[in-house]
Amino acid sequence: MKYNLSKLNIILIAIFFSIIVIGFALMLGAPSGADTYNPDIFSVRRITVGPMISLFGFVGMVFAILYTPKK
Numbered sequence: 001m002k003y004n005l006s007k008l009n010i011i012l013i014a015i016f017f018s019i020i021v022i023g024f025a026l027m028l029g030a031p032s033g034a035d036t037y038n039p040d041i042f043s044v045r046r047i048t049v050g051p052m053i054s055l056f057g058f059v060g061m062v063f064a065i066l067y068t069p070k071k
Helices: 006-025 044-066
Strands: none
Touching: 006 044
16 A cells, blocks of 8 residues: 655654644643642643744644655
């Protein structure tokens, strides 16, 4: 069976997918409830670092899908 994506494309997709998962994992944390306040919801890791890593993963995913290796 012939696929349109090469082996390199599949490897790059897997790498960038794991980067997206890492970015979303960095945004996780303890929730702030109605009766408790957790100031950690405004940490740099959850507001800046996690979304930037996820965005890098999504942009890289587009590159991984559209990349055509030279023959």
